[in-house]
Amino acid sequence: xxxxxxxxxxxxxxxxxxxxxxxxxxxxxxxxxxxxxxxxxxxxxxxxxxxxxxxxxxxxxxxxxxxxxxxxxxxxxxxxxxxxxxxxxxxxxxxxxxxxxxxxxxxxxxxxxxxxxxxxxxxxxxxxxxxxxxxxxxxxxxxxxxxxxxxxxxxxxxxxxxxxxxxxxxxxxxxxxxxxxxxxxxxxxxxxxxxxxxxxxxxxxxxxxxxxxxxxxxxxxxxxxxxxxxxxxxxxxxxxxxxxx
Amino acid sequence: xxxxxxxxxxxxxxxxxxxxxxxxxxxxxxxxxxxxxxxxxxxxxxxxxxxxxxxxxxxxxxxxxxxxxxxxxxxxxxxxxxxxxxxxxxxxxxxxxxxxxxxxxxxxxxxxxxxxxxxxxxxxxxxxxxxxxxxxxxxxxxxxxxxxxxxxxxxxxxxxxxxxxxxxxxxxxxxxxxxxxxxxxxxxxxxxxxxxxxxxxxxxxxxxxxxxxxxxxxxxxxxxxxxxxxxxxxxxxxxxxxxxxxxxxxxxxxxxxxxxxxxxxxxxxxxxxxxxxxxxxxxxxxxxxxxxxxxxxxxxxxxxxxxxxxxxxxxxxxxxxxxxxxxxxxxxxxxxxxxxxxxxxxxxxxxxxxxxxxxxxxxxxxxxxxxxxxxxxxxxxxxxxxxxxxxxxxxxxxxxxxxxxxxxxxxxxxxxxxxxxxxxxxxxxxxxxxxxxxxxxxxxxxxxxxxxxxxxxxxxxxxxxxxxxxxxxxxxxxxxx
Numbered sequence: 001x002x003x004x005x006x007x008x009x010x011x012x013x014x015x016x017x018x019x020x021x022x023x024x025x026x027x028x029x030x031x032x033x034x035x036x037x038x039x040x041x042x043x044x045x046x047x048x049x050x051x052x053x054x055x056x057x058x059x060x061x062x063x064x065x066x067x068x069x070x071x072x073x074x075x076x077x078x079x080x081x082x083x084x085x086x087x088x089x090x091x092x093x094x095x096x097x098x099x100x101x102x103x104x105x106x107x108x109x110x111x112x113x114x115x116x117x118x119x120x121x122x123x124x125x126x127x128x129x130x131x132x133x134x135x136x137x138x139x140x141x142x143x144x145x146x147x148x149x150x151x152x153x154x155x156x157x158x159x160x161x162x163x164x165x166x167x168x169x170x171x172x173x174x175x176x177x178x179x180x181x182x183x184x185x186x187x188x189x190x191x192x193x194x195x196x197x198x199x200x201x202x203x204x205x206x207x208x209x210x211x212x213x214x215x216x217x218x219x220x221x222x223x224x225x226x227x228x229x230x231x232x233x234x235x236x237x238x239x240x241x242x243x244x245x
Numbered sequence: 246x247x248x249x250x251x252x253x254x255x256x257x258x259x260x261x262x263x264x265x266x267x268x269x270x271x272x273x274x275x276x277x278x279x280x281x282x283x284x285x286x287x288x289x290x291x292x293x294x295x296x297x298x299x300x301x302x303x304x305x306x307x308x309x310x311x312x313x314x315x316x317x318x319x320x321x322x323x324x325x326x327x328x329x330x331x332x333x334x335x336x337x338x339x340x341x342x343x344x345x346x347x348x349x350x351x352x353x354x355x356x357x358x359x360x361x362x363x364x365x366x367x368x369x370x371x372x373x374x375x376x377x378x379x380x381x382x383x384x385x386x387x388x389x390x391x392x393x394x395x396x397x398x399x400x401x402x403x404x405x406x407x408x409x410x411x412x413x414x415x416x417x418x419x420x421x422x423x424x425x426x427x428x429x430x431x432x433x434x435x436x437x438x439x440x441x442x443x444x445x446x447x448x449x450x451x452x453x454x455x456x457x458x459x460x461x462x463x464x465x466x467x468x469x470x471x472x473x474x475x476x477x478x479x480x481x482x483x484x485x486x487x488x489x490x491x492x493x494x495x496x497x498x499x500x501x502x503x504x505x506x507x508x509x510x511x512x513x514x515x516x517x518x519x520x521x522x523x524x525x526x527x528x529x530x531x532x533x534x535x536x537x538x539x540x541x542x543x544x545x546x547x548x549x550x551x552x553x554x555x556x557x558x559x560x561x562x563x564x565x566x567x568x569x570x571x572x573x574x575x576x577x578x579x580x581x582x583x584x585x586x587x588x589x590x591x592x593x594x595x596x597x598x599x600x601x602x603x604x605x606x607x608x609x610x611x612x613x614x615x616x617x618x619x620x621x622x623x624x625x626x627x628x629x630x631x632x633x634x635x636x637x638x639x640x641x642x643x644x645x646x647x648x649x650x651x652x653x654x655x656x657x658x659x660x661x662x663x664x665x666x667x668x669x670x671x672x673x674x675x676x677x678x679x680x681x682x683x684x685x686x687x688x689x690x691x692x693x694x695x696x697x698x699x700x701x702x703x704x705x706x707x708x709x710x711x712x713x714x715x716x717x718x719x720x721x722x723x724x725x726x
Contacts, residue, residue, distance in 0.1 A: 049680070071680065072677060072680035072681050073680040073683050076680065076682055076683035084681075088674050088678045090679075092695065098682075101684055102684055105683045105684045158682065162682070
């Protein structure tokens with residue numbers, strides 16, 4: 001599904017990623033761990049197409065297409081989703097209105113018809129239930145005054161609605177208490193199937209108790225320095241990041 | 246290939262004002278210049294009674310002594326009032342009895358503007374009065390309205406057919422000597438709409454006036470007078486466009502609303518005069534005086550969406566004279582490129598238990614300047630007056646400006662006056678968030694702006710709300726970066 005080949009990325013001339021190689025196949029969950037400043041969030045932003053980052057070298061191949069030149073919305077249209085670490089507020093636009101606009105934008109981009117309102121509503125109700133979201137929540141302005149947990153739950157709600165092929169969850173566990181974490185993790189697990197893939201970006205092992213990865217990669221100074229199975233996460237938790245440096 | 250903001254910008258730079266076409270119709274246009282003779286000639290052309298001619302001349306005398314105001318936060322080269330023609334009418338009959346008599350070119354214009362008069366007649370239930378340059382060319386739905394005793398016609402007709410009403414109320418809310426532009430309007434106003442709703446009548450449809458400047462080198466000075474008699478209700482809509490021209494065109498209108506005891510007037514405007522090109526050349530100078538008077542238990546609600554004009558100077562106001570009367574002002578003002586807007590309201594509380602609400606949303610993009618200027622005045626006898634004001638500004642890019650000038654004068658201790666203000670910027674992070682969900686930049690901006698303006702958009706009648714949303718989108722395309 002996704003192949004990252006020798007990816008180099010700079011921000012304002014300063015190199016952040018120095019040759020990332022990664023292979024993600026459909027049906028897999030990959031965890032990318034690393035200390036602060038190792039380049040985890042940069043990696044997710046670059047896959048999503050944030051233009052603030054400059055790709056100086058390397059390729060990102062998604063579903064057999066090099067997407068390096070594609071705009072963020074074009075990547076999204078093709079099924080790439082990112083759950084933001086810090087979701088932004090859009091005052092005056094409700095959660096429902098926003099997701100409706102997003103879904104229909106994606107459909108239009110794929111030359112498909114917009115989703116009829118009744119179908120949209122049904123889907124919204126279904127997914128809200130899955131994530132234990134109160135219907136009142138859906139008519140609030142997007143992320144405005146949301147608690148940390150509500151913001152993250154809303155991100156996963158959007159993921160559920162958009163049904164992406166590739167989801168990148170950037171520090172989805174940060175700011176969540178244990179109950180919220182369980183709900184979110186449970187939601188992600190239910191959305192998982194053999195046709196989609198998930199990349200979890202996380203600092204702590206905690207999230208991986210609930211969403212069990214097939215592969216764990218350790219990022220350090222803009223490079224993947226170690227890869228392994230889920231046991232690698234436990235090892236890291238015990239020994240700390242100093243161990244891989 | 247990625248569609249970048251740069252490309253979007255380029256595309257939009259070449260995109261022009263949609264309503265900028267000129268209709269090739271023969272016009273009967275007065276020579277340029279302004280003097281007593283011209284004022285008399287306008288009055289004569291409109292076959293006005295003597296009292297009206299005298300009224301105009303009185304205004305003209307006063308105007309000659311007046312100076313153009315300079316306090317607004319706008320810069321422009323003052324129009325040369327001797328280089329403007331003060332009367333222009335599409336040639337043909339002054340007033341058409343049926344649409345079949347209207348110049349087909351003119352009908353085509355309305356179609357281009359999205360006003361199909363025939364369609365409107367059948368489908369939408371909106372009565373329209375259309376003013377091109379100086380005259381009203383078509384009023385629809387007259388018969389339906391007259392059955393309820395509602396008078397909806399051009400002001401010229403009203404002067405002839407309903408002189409008592411006009412005589413009583415014209416200048417009663419905006420006096421002849423009110424201000425430079427209002428006084429000029431009083432002397433030379435050419436046409437506009439007149440509306441009277443009898444006692445206890447709820448006007449069954451939206452009344453609408455569509456204004457269009459067509460002829461080059463002319464000014465448009467329309468005058469609107471709406472009278473809602475006791476316990477009546479009317480919702481009134483106003484829309485405007487003009488051709489794209491290199492020179493500036495002057496538009497100085499006066500709107501007077503009278504809400505008698507227990508009446509309610511809802512007045513909505515979508516102003517889309519030509520804003521000038523992207524380098525700030527051309528565009529309409531929009532100097533407008535709008536004011537309403539509220540008698541006991543009455544209500545006036547102004548809603549405006551201002552996206553056009555090179556310079557806007559406009560303060561739809563309410564005089565809350567009667568006890569328990571209510572004034573509202575909901576405004577969205579958008580400026581882009583080199584546009585300048587100085588707009589807001591005045592709420593004058595005179596009666597007891599009077600209430601006013603002001604919600605102003607200013608959106609500035611490009612190199613534009615957008616100012617809110619508002620006065621809340623609580624007079625000494627206005628016991629228990631309440632005001633709530635909220636002024637929000639949204640900035641795009643870093644070359645535009647947003648300004649807020651609130652004036653609050655309170656002379657009664659029982660008053661409660663609240664003022665809230667905020668300034669925000671459309672962030673790259675908001676745009677990226679939308680992009681990541683598959684929403685392109687153009688749509689993302691529209692979404693954010695709609696969210697920002699929502700409280701005001703919600704106040705517009707349905708058929709206008711959709712138009713207004715589209716207009717916001719068009720006015721702001723390509724303005725982030």
